[in-house]
Amino acid sequence: MGRANVTALIVFGIIILVLPFVLTSPYYLRVMNFAGIFSLVCIGLSLLLGYAGQISIGQAGFFAIGAYSSGILCAAFGQSAWVGLVVGLVVNSLVAFLVGIPTLKLRGHYLAMATLGIGEIIHIVALADTEELTRLIAWIGENAGYAPEAVSRVLQPYKALTGGPSGFGEIPTINIGSWVVSTPVEWFYFIWFVVFIAMLLSLNLIHSRIGRALRAIHGDEEAARAMGMNTLPLKLGIFVISACLASIAGSLYAHYVTFISPVTFSINESILFVVMVAVGGMMSVWGALVGTLIMTILPETLRVFQDYDILIYGLILLLIMMFMPDGVVGLVQSFFGRGREKTG
Amino acid sequence: MKGRMILTILTALVFAAAMMMGAMAADKKPLKIGAIFSVTGKASWLGDPEKKTALMLVEEINKAGGVNGYPVEVLIEDDEGVEPKAVNATEKLISKENVLAIFGPSLSGPSMAIKPICEKAKIPLVSCAAAEAIVTPIEESHYVFKTPQLDSHVAVRILEQINKMGIKKIGLITDTLAFGQQGRKQLQKYAKEMGVEIVADETFGPADTDMTAQLKKIGSSGAGAVVGWTIVPAQSIIPKNMKQLGMKIPLFLSHGFGNPKYIQAAGEAAEGIIFPAGRLLVVDALPADNFQKKVLSSYKADYEKRYGPPVSTFGGHAYDAFSLIVNAMKAKKITPDMEVAKARELIRDGIEETKDWIGTAGRFNMSAKDHTGLDKDGSLELLFVEKGGKIIPLSQKK
Amino acid sequence: MASISDILQYVFSGITIGAIYAMVGLGFTMVYNSTSIINFAQGEFVMLGGLLGVTCVGALKNMGMPAHLAIPVAFVFAVGATTLAGMLMEKVAIEPTSRLTVFHYGGIAAVVAWLSRVVLGLSIPVCVSATVVITAVLYLLLRRKTIHAMKNPTVLQLIIITIALSIMVRGIAMFTFGKDPYFMDHFVPEKAINVLGATVLPQTLLVVAVIILVVILVGLFFGLTLTGKAMQACAFNREIAKLMGINDRWMILLSFAMSAAVGAVAGYVVTPITLMEYDRGPMLALKGFGAAVLGGLGNGYGAVAAGFILGVLEALGAGLISSAYKDAISLIILLAVLFYKPTGLFGSAEAAKFKEF
């Protein structure tokens, strides 16, 4: 994957290992932990947006599916965290695959709108809870000739899964064997270990034929097809992968905060993910990482400004986008005289 | 790439500012209390009066010589109504600022999100949010209290009145926020018990601008009254829409209507609305012997003197929360030199021992079993909007 | 089963909701055509129009001006001010340029002044000197430098810039107008009109009338005036238009001005019905985006039609199926349309081709 990336990975790993000894305050660690969770989503998005050139403003939806699968299975049905994680992955893959087939035929702003809509629909289901859905299913079931009481008996446990806008809590934490991940430090190592693996795999992927294929699609889809490339499966594959990364992030979030409610998975969040990727630099997965860190830490540092933070936040975002079109990482690379084409 | 230059300079400025702020914060050893409100974001109309109230109270207390001879410092964080932000703010207050107690958040979601953190950190939290789940089950809410009236009380008061008016069927219209849906559940629960039938059950989004569709549906469902349970500004559209549809049936709203701005916004359509709420809105109409008269009129006067009218009941929640903490500090003779963990424990006990204290929401009687401490009649007054948009206690309606 | 009057009521409700989507969608289209970006600050224009209007009407009435005078005066003020705001935005952050312009230095000065005065609370002389010095220094440093980032910005870059702008506008509005909702009296008597048992407010009809008027005016502008035709040329192909000697920068500026004006008009006329608060913008922007896409990006009439369609779909969904899922219902239909016709209802494939991310 190129020497630069290997060294970067090693440095990244070392930083992860030593950071908790530098940032001793649990507060900083918590901020970092959220950054880690969100960066998982953003790594996936940068594969999709930066490499395959397909935008998605619906990642919060996949994030939500992951979180709710874990939350519901663990809190309501007493399953282990790992079951929740896997189910989340399966559900997300299915959803991403099924909606991807028609959606990824769209382009540009239309694709943006479609993904946005999908994310919002998922958000609405979480918000409206499954009560209405079950009512609908019951209605169908009864019209299909099943006994109403039988139907309602079957559906009873599924009437209130998401807890609606109030969300639900008491989600147990993850335990790996005998190790129960509980303190901010433990979470830090756990989350960032996952992020490290995600980075490693993404970098591998990018520097393989698949990664090249995706960049080819980004570069010129017509030409890519003329060179014997069947583009839709590739786009689908990367879409599913980005959804899966979001799903893992969601599961981690659910177990970390132990409480989930729909506000965390709104459109604003989806848009924020895109912003994070762009701020860090679309042309590289490292950008996703850097962008997430910046956009997660910035608001915390701006707390001192009380209400004014919103203005300064907007201002800084504005300046970054006005003067760093390739994001922070892009800027750094231009320092080292590495052109856009060689990055990644 | 000279843009970099600008960026650097500006960020430099920003951080300089940050440091100065930090410097200003550092004062002579104060008693630190943390506060988390939705000052900006979706629920800012809720967090804003709370923040203003907190600032006002601190100033007053410190002018009066502080608590146990020490100044009080309140560190207010903004959660923008979002859980991760609330979690970060909480951790900051607990481990970085070492505050002795926290009040807020304004919303139920963030409150639920930070509850486990506070329980683990053994720090008293007095939430300003309504959801009962915040203080139940009591075993898991050892350190958590809340000041707003209980949803169940509000629901029961409304339904009692509905029974009194001999209405058998009602239609619900609630917002899709936690507040509305919590209320909806309570109404469904107690309506069954109190023999009132819910014939229509509609919701609307916090940003919706026209509810005629939902209300028309309620109208055609043969409901004898509309019960709205919501906290968003959009609720002042409900009476307007009902007027537009020519619906004559009475409209009941929840304590979420407790902001005079909403009543103004609804204009003359608001006339006849019945809603249970704290007595803050009707303090002037209260008889002199009312047990809350003194507290409320002084709070109202101070607030409106400082920020201009009108005062809303939401700020009152912060008033109660802050006072509960301060009273506990006084009672337990807390000083900044005390070991933090011990001080936090003592404050918690102090709050739990609160007996017969009168706040804006009513008379508080905390106990190991009950971390809200409000009784339904003591805390709520059925209010009535009469001609000209004036709010009076229903009991005084001619 | 819903009666005719119910259905009719839902439709009216939908028109009330859809009217605003339509206007926002129209605003989107204008900027999209000239820059191929989605201006997420579009919703803020509506918010500004509304809030400026309300405050202005209030002020005028306090000065003892009768309503029938105050309303048009405030209208002119609100729309004018918002338009200026829109143009300023474009000049500072959107317009492609190779050098920093006077607007940028103005912006820098404003920011420095604001930071030092409001945030740091320094004394006025200090602020003034600080502002002058820093701005001057920056000017000397940057006056000759070319800034490639701003010379040919990418679409995504510009879109995120508009997001940043909307955040800032929202912040400023929050400090200027506060967080409570604003309301104002209907311009026309608030006397519901009864149609087959369904009712509609005169103000709603007024709003619809205004929209129709705006659409006609915009149509005339593009159809008859030379500038309008030039703008369309830019929309079709910027490069060629430039070669034809059309000043594309001026066209972009104009498009922002027009979209801001349209937004402000919308905000002003709907506020009596919908109330207005400082953070209404984002939600409107998203709905408007939906309308613009459903209508087929680049097609103004399509956007307006789609806006009403979305509104009616929401209302029908709320009334007939479930108010909890009403937004989901309209979104599903929107998606279905896109899957069936990838360029929206009235969009053309060519128009879409030019505008890739």
Next chain:
Amino acid sequence: MKFGGVMALGNVSTSVAEHSITAIIGPNGAGKTTLINVISGAIPQTKGKVRFQGRDVSGFAPHKAAEAGIARTFQNLRLFKHMSTLENVMVSRHIKTTSGFFSCALKLPSSRSDEKIIREKAIEFLDFVGLGDKANFDALSLPFGVQRHIEIARALALDPKVVLLDEPAGGLNPQETDGLATLIHKIRDKGITVVLIEHDMSLVMNISDSVVVLNYGQKIAEGTPEEIQRNQAVIEAYLGKETVH
């Protein structure tokens, strides 16, 4: 091998012998590029057939056509943005390898070996067109003539039976054009059938075995360069009919 098709533009039916160089010429708008687009599947044809080695490939999606052994270049260069010359060529070798998302993400041996083969092969083809030294440059940063060669290498890397060159000499200077001529011969000698569209008559006449002339979507002539040069219809098509009063 046979191409027969009724085009949207009219009636073209011609067949191309294997291992030959066939030039398709004609005035602008004669439908030359459209013909290539139809054969390579870029645009679906309305009527008619594209038969290829006795097999009906009409209406194949572009990637299917490529798999079948039909490679093409583009008149207005379409190299991949932000990619090096080598990478541009490597993309075409994907068709010969199979390792998918999973094995690539985990860097399984299969994907490693695939990667190795892809790279080696791609370098071969770069050397073949004489660009071995340009492997690591950003493709789009290179001069026009070089980019044309990259496109050809990219097409050849598919190991096609036939390669369709769309105005390969367009925008080349005389020396480059000569280089192109030799390259095209080399390609033919590799046993690949070459079909090219070209305006540069001298090139066409000295390299191609047979020439097909289109005008307004109609085939107006077909034959060896010599025959074509003597063909009246062709001369009219190019110079216009002399009108006698």
